[in-house]
Amino acid sequence: MSSQPAPRAPQGERRRRDAERTKAEILDVAQAEFARHGYAGARIDEIAALMRTTKRMIYYYFGGKEQLYLAVLEKVYTEVRAAEAAIDVEHLAPVAAIRTLAELTFDHHDAHRDFIKIVSIENIHHAEHLRKSQALVDLGVPVIDLIERILAAGRERGEFGTGADAVDVHMMISSLCFFRIANQHTFGVLFDRDLAAPEHRDRLRTMVGDMVVGYLTAADPARTDPTVGR
Amino acid sequence: MSSQPAPRAPQGERRRRDAERTKAEILDVAQAEFARHGYAGARIDEIAALMRTTKRMIYYYFGGKEQLYLAVLEKVYTEVRAAEAAIDVEHLAPVAAIRTLAELTFDHHDAHRDFIKIVSIENIHHAEHLRKSQALVDLGVPVIDLIERILAAGRERGEFGTGADAVDVHMMISSLCFFRIANQHTFGVLFDRDLAAPEHRDRLRTMVGDMVVGYLTAADPARTDPTVGR
Amino acid sequence: MSSQPAPRAPQGERRRRDAERTKAEILDVAQAEFARHGYAGARIDEIAALMRTTKRMIYYYFGGKEQLYLAVLEKVYTEVRAAEAAIDVEHLAPVAAIRTLAELTFDHHDAHRDFIKIVSIENIHHAEHLRKSQALVDLGVPVIDLIERILAAGRERGEFGTGADAVDVHMMISSLCFFRIANQHTFGVLFDRDLAAPEHRDRLRTMVGDMVVGYLTAADPARTDPTVGR
Amino acid sequence: MSSQPAPRAPQGERRRRDAERTKAEILDVAQAEFARHGYAGARIDEIAALMRTTKRMIYYYFGGKEQLYLAVLEKVYTEVRAAEAAIDVEHLAPVAAIRTLAELTFDHHDAHRDFIKIVSIENIHHAEHLRKSQALVDLGVPVIDLIERILAAGRERGEFGTGADAVDVHMMISSLCFFRIANQHTFGVLFDRDLAAPEHRDRLRTMVGDMVVGYLTAADPARTDPTVGR
DNA sequence: CATGAATGAGGGTTCATTCAT
DNA sequence: AATGAATGAACCCTCATTCAT
Numbered sequence: 001m002s003s004q005p006a007p008r009a010p011q012g013e014r015r016r017r018d019a020e021r022t023k024a025e026i027l028d029v030a031q032a033e034f035a036r037h038g039y040a041g042a043r044i045d046e047i048a049a050l051m052r053t054t055k056r057m058i059y060y061y062f063g064g065k066e067q068l069y070l071a072v073l074e075k076v077y078t079e080v081r082a083a084e085a086a087i088d089v090e091h092l093a094p095v096a097a098i099r100t101l102a103e104l105t106f107d108h109h110d111a112h113r114d115f116i117k118i119v120s121i122e123n124i125h126h127a128e129h130l131r132k133s134q135a136l137v138d139l140g141v142p143v144i145d146l147i148e149r150i151l152a153a154g155r156e157r158g159e160f161g162t163g164a165d166a167v168d169v170h171m172m173i174s175s176l177c178f179f180r181i182a183n184q185h186t187f188g189v190l191f192d193r194d195l196a197a198p199e200h201r202d203r204l205r206t207m208v209g210d211m212v213v214g215y216l217t218a219a220d221p222a223r224t225d226p227t228v229g230r
Numbered sequence: 231m232s233s234q235p236a237p238r239a240p241q242g243e244r245r246r247r248d249a250e251r252t253k254a255e256i257l258d259v260a261q262a263e264f265a266r267h268g269y270a271g272a273r274i275d276e277i278a279a280l281m282r283t284t285k286r287m288i289y290y291y292f293g294g295k296e297q298l299y300l301a302v303l304e305k306v307y308t309e310v311r312a313a314e315a316a317i318d319v320e321h322l323a324p325v326a327a328i329r330t331l332a333e334l335t336f337d338h339h340d341a342h343r344d345f346i347k348i349v350s351i352e353n354i355h356h357a358e359h360l361r362k363s364q365a366l367v368d369l370g371v372p373v374i375d376l377i378e379r380i381l382a383a384g385r386e387r388g389e390f391g392t393g394a395d396a397v398d399v400h401m402m403i404s405s406l407c408f409f410r411i412a413n414q415h416t417f418g419v420l421f422d423r424d425l426a427a428p429e430h431r432d433r434l435r436t437m438v439g440d441m442v443v444g445y446l447t448a449a450d451p452a453r454t455d456p457t458v459g460r
Numbered sequence: 461m462s463s464q465p466a467p468r469a470p471q472g473e474r475r476r477r478d479a480e481r482t483k484a485e486i487l488d489v490a491q492a493e494f495a496r497h498g499y500a501g502a503r504i505d506e507i508a509a510l511m512r513t514t515k516r517m518i519y520y521y522f523g524g525k526e527q528l529y530l531a532v533l534e535k536v537y538t539e540v541r542a543a544e545a546a547i548d549v550e551h552l553a554p555v556a557a558i559r560t561l562a563e564l565t566f567d568h569h570d571a572h573r574d575f576i577k578i579v580s581i582e583n584i585h586h587a588e589h590l591r592k593s594q595a596l597v598d599l600g601v602p603v604i605d606l607i608e609r610i611l612a613a614g615r616e617r618g619e620f621g622t623g624a625d626a627v628d629v630h631m632m633i634s635s636l637c638f639f640r641i642a643n644q645h646t647f648g649v650l651f652d653r654d655l656a657a658p659e660h661r662d663r664l665r666t667m668v669g670d671m672v673v674g675y676l677t678a679a680d681p682a683r684t685d686p687t688v689g690r
Numbered sequence: 691m692s693s694q695p696a697p698r699a700p701q702g703e704r705r706r707r708d709a710e711r712t713k714a715e716i717l718d719v720a721q722a723e724f725a726r727h728g729y730a731g732a733r734i735d736e737i738a739a740l741m742r743t744t745k746r747m748i749y750y751y752f753g754g755k756e757q758l759y760l761a762v763l764e765k766v767y768t769e770v771r772a773a774e775a776a777i778d779v780e781h782l783a784p785v786a787a788i789r790t791l792a793e794l795t796f797d798h799h800d801a802h803r804d805f806i807k808i809v810s811i812e813n814i815h816h817a818e819h820l821r822k823s824q825a826l827v828d829l830g831v832p833v834i835d836l837i838e839r840i841l842a843a844g845r846e847r848g849e850f851g852t853g854a855d856a857v858d859v860h861m862m863i864s865s866l867c868f869f870r871i872a873n874q875h876t877f878g879v880l881f882d883r884d885l886a887a888p889e890h891r892d893r894l895r896t897m898v899g900d901m902v903v904g905y906l907t908a909a910d911p912a913r914t915d916p917t918v919g920r
Numbered sequence: 921c922a923t924g925a926a927t928g929a930g931g932g933t934t935c936a937t938t939c940a941t
Numbered sequence: 942a943a944t945g946a947a948t949g950a951a952c953c954c955t956c957a958t959t960c961a962t
Contacts, residue, residue, distance in 0.1 A: 019921085038354050040271030044957060055957095056923055065957065119416055120350050124268050127415035141420055167423050168437060172406065178413065179405035185357035186349055187404075190371055193397050207398060207445070214444040215437075249946070274932060285932090286948055295932065479942080498814050500731030504936060515936095516944055525936065579876055580810050584728050587875035601880055627883050628897060632866065638873065639865035645817035646809055647864075650831055653857050667858060667905070674904040675897070709925065734953060746927055749954065 022053055023061050030058075031072045035117040039069055039125060070129050073122065076115040077136050083108055084143050094154030098216060099209040101146070102173045106205045109177040110196075116181045144170060151216070160216045169212065176208045252283055253291050260288075261302045265347040269299055269355060300359050303352065306345040307366050313338055314373050324384030328446060329439040331376070332403045336435045339407040340426075346411045374400060381446075390446045399442065406438045482513055483521050490518075491532045495577040499529055499585060530589050533582065536575040537596050543568055544603050554614030558676060559669040561610070562633045566665045569637040570656075576641045604630060611676075620676045629672065636668045712743055713751050720748075721762045725807040729759055729815060760819050763812065766805040767826050773798055774833050784844030788906060789899040791836070792863045796895045799867040800886075806871045834860060841906075850906045859902065866898045 029050045033042045044065055048055035062068040087104055089097040109116060122130050130136055147166040154160030184196040194200070259280045263272045274295055278285035292298040317334055319327040339346060352360050360366055377396040384390030414426040424430070489510045493502045504525055508515035522528040547564055549557040569576060582590050590596055607626040614620030644656040654660070719740045723732045734755055738745035752758040777794055779787040799806060812820050820826055837856040844850030874886040884890070 038268045038270055038351070040268055043955095045955090054923065056959095059958070060922075117354060119413065120354060121268070123413050123415045124347060124350060124354075127419045130416055130419050137419060144421065167421055168434070170421070171410065171417065171425065171434075172437070172441065174413070174417075175405045175409035176402065179408055180401065182412075183349065183353050183404070183408065185353045186360055187401065189357045189360050189367060191374065191397055191400070195401065204398070204401075207402070210448065211402065211441050211445045214448050215441050218440065218444050252947095273930095275930085284948065286934095286950095287946095289933065290947070498728045498730055498811070500728055503934095505934090514944065516938095519937070520943070577814060579873065580814060581728070583873050583875045584807060584810060584814075587879045590876055590879050597879060604881065627881055628894070630881070631870065631877065631885065631894075632897070632901065634873070634877075635865045635869035636862065639861065639868055642872075643809065643813050643864075643868065645813045646820055647861065649817050649820050649827060651834065651857055651860070655861065664858070664861075667862070670908065671862065671901050671905045674908050675901045678900065678904050712926095733951090735951085744927065745953090746929095746955090747925095750926070755953065 019061075022057060025051055026053070026058055026061060026068070027071060027075055030068050031076065031114050031118070034069055034072055034121065035114040038121050042069075044068075066129070070133060073118060073129055074133055074136055076112070076118050077130075077139065080108070080112065080115055081139050081142075083112075087143075087146070089146070090149065094150050094157060094159055095213055095217065097150045098147075098154070098169075099213050101150070102177075102209045102212045103205050105173050106177045106208050109181050110201065113181055116178060119178075120182050154216065161218060164216055169216070172215070173208070173212055176211065180204060249291075252287065255281060256283070256288055256291060256298070257301060257305055260298050261306065261344050261348070264299055264302055264351065265344040268351050272299075274298075296359070300363060303348060303359055304363055304366055306342070306348050307360075307369065310338070310342065310345055311369050311372075313342075317373075317376070319376070320379065324380050324387060324389055325443055325447065327380045328377075328384070328399075329443050331380070332407075332439045332442045333435050335403050336407045336438050339411050340431065343411055346408060349408075350412050384446065391448060394446055399446070402445070403438070403442055406441065410434060479521075482517060485511055486513070486518055486521060486528070487531060487535055490528050491536065491574050491578070494529055494532055494581065495574040498581050502529075504528075526589070530593060533578060533589055534593055534596055536572070536578050537590075537599065540568070540572065540575055541599050541602075543572075547603075547606070549606070550609065554610050554617060554619055555673055555677065557610045558607075558614070558629075559673050561606070562637075562669045562672045563665050565633050566637045566668050569641050570661065573641055576638060579638075580642050614676065621678060624676055629676070632675070633668070633672055636671065640664060709751075712747065715741060716743070716748055716751060716758070717761055717765055720758050721766065721804050721808070724759055724762055724811065725804040728811050732759075734758075756819070760823060763808060763819055764823055764826055766802070766808050767820075767829065770798070770802065770805055771829050771832075773802075777833075777836070779836070780839065784840050784847060784849055785903055785907065787840045788837075788844070788859075789903050791840070792867075792899045792902045793895050795863050796867045796898050799871050800891065803871055806868060809868075810872050844906065851908060854906055859906070862905070863898070863902055866901065870894060 026047070029047050030042075033047050033050075037043070042065075044055055044058060047068075048058060058068060062071055087101065089100045089104075092100060144166050147169050151160060151164055151166055151169070155162060180195045184194065188194050195204070256277070259277050260272075263277045263280075267273070272295075274285055274288055277298075278288060288298060292301055317331065319330045319334075322330060374396050377399050381390060381394055381396055381399070385392060410425045414424065418424050425434070486507070489507050490502075493507050493510075497503070502525075504515060504518060507528075508518060518528060522531055547561065549560045549564075552560060604626050607629050611620060611624055611626055611629070615622060640655045644654065648654050655664070716737070719737050720732075723737050723740075727733070732755075734745055734748055737758075738748060748758060752761055777791065779790045779794075782790060834856050837859050841850060841854055841856055841859070845852060870885045874884065878884050885894070
């Protein structure tokens, strides 16, 4: 930024900061490229072309395509974890808490589309890269604990049924929020509805909350018998 | 044209049948390859190596990688449409009908994992290939009509609320069924639960049915206010 | 042409005639394809696609690409020889005879552009195919004899100088007529003049005649000394 | 940018020189290959095999086969233009000047056989590549101006007739010089005379000069009537 | 720390041709 | 005599990567 180096900062410090900024820029461009074209379809040349540094720097800082992809993977997951950690619903009553969690998850998926694409890509590759990153596996999943606490509170108050499992509930919420973004393109072509469009967002967000709350507060979940009426 | 068509017909017929079989075999292998590695990651050489014919035949029959991928896309979608067309729930009472539809959808996703991967891949590429296939777009989506009839019957009987939209309901069902298979790998690594494992299948199938039925039969969907209790 | 086979012609006869017609059609299409794209650039598939028969027939009748090219070569050269044989200038006075020969050659080149392209192509390949065709080599070059007779008559009358050689004169005429067609495209781009356009034809034809006649009737060809005037 | 540019400059300089040499070497080999086999018949593999570098470098430096061909085209034309620019005949009397120009053109064609083949090839392809090279089109054709000045001087002195056009004269000279080299192979086979052989060179060079001078100095070009004597 | 030049390995594709009837 | 199906061999090109400074 400044043409005159700040006198207090030693040269090495500035160098390191430049390096960090370069790395961050590479990661940003790489994230977009991988999200857009998949792992095999992403091009190192293309990433380099979209930056101020050269292709050589990518190898210098990251070592190779796979390591770069892994760095992107860790970046997007870390950002998601940070957002999750910021969720504070424990002061809410259980029903409101679980609905709020669902709706925040909904908004979060809406706002982080690259993350969703990277997760889709990672699943196509059987999570082989994610598996390698002990960092990510160790990051843990505090959201499960959060849901467990909400479920416990709800059961204690008699507002929730007894059968619900925290991981199942998380899967349910994720499913509803993930699909809308991840599958928007095929769904849009086949059903002529743009799921990601703002005009549908509020209705669908409410719907997700309704479904989760409805499921947890139902007196007797499996109340219907598919054979009845045949 | 030929003065003696009779003796040549059986030979030509056999030839044609062999050709059809070869094409079908290529498609099967290509489906697996694309599903496993994505569009860019799939290798024409690999597909050929897994068969009795040579790489050259792929170009002879399909013209190129993209056309082969498109043929796979049409194949998996056509198979899905055929399965959907076989669903017969109109003789059931609305509640049972919608639950049965959800559970059949669940089982169908469970049984057609390549389809799910291909759909994920197609979404990574913004459905650009699906969009090109007028055949698929024209195939239509009878499932929406089916849901609409079920919803209408349910509303008439007073068993369903009035707000539900057929496309939304379809999205909801698809989300719950699709995610479990599509995201099984990342979910498995992070939450240490194999969503696709048989031991979870029955519980999750019932859960999906419960959620859909619960949503449709709820007296007042948006019964909770997220601001309550703050 | 007729839907009813002539009763007097036996089946085999008709078959043979169809075969001849098919061969001739292949040759016509092949001539255009080779002239347009060169030997290596010509495509057997393209030739087949432009006909009513299949690619297989090309191999059936001609054996392969090189033999087909050779057949085209023989065809265009044979047509040229036939046109040359029809030239009748021996009843003309020598000066008129040589001018007429030059002008007929000019018109002939103008009218047979595929021939010119094939000759250019053949020269790029060092005439390796022409060399193989004893038929063409043996066809002989009666034009040289014709020129020799004209030159002899002119010398006898004292109208022509004594130094001119028939082959040189033929080369001279050919050069002037060939270049205009063969190099029309590069010349047109660089000098912005369409040599092959009708508007230039008459002037250039006369010019060719003038040059040849002027050369042969000059009292002393090498009349100028390039060092004079320095 | 670099704090120590001095010690690196020579290295970079040497590198760049090597790169230039490599590019030049590729161009030389490519020129021979294209001239020998035409555009479609030329093989990138063959070009690479004839050099110290690999096929990959051709793409690194030129981008592809067509661009390589275009570079060759620009190279041979640029060399020709440079030779033309070196021609200095304006101090000569008009007759000597035009004869010298013709004879230098003759020698130049004799010495640049690849150029002639490339021009032939380019004409087979309708000058589509030449047309693309604005560089070549813009190079202009100073030879036309030169001829115009010679013609004007000749007319002023009363040594030349009034009808001659500079572009026509250039075409005439080019025709006579080009054909002898371009068509030497078919001409040699059919007329058993090696036009390109040294033993014919001096005679033909003089003949070209004679023809051009004869044409320009003729009192009345169209002095003969082809119908006379019938 | 930084970089322009270079590259081995393989990718998709196309060609002329032949097999089997 | 005639042909639809099949193919081996190469061809142009691109990718991630490393060398040399």
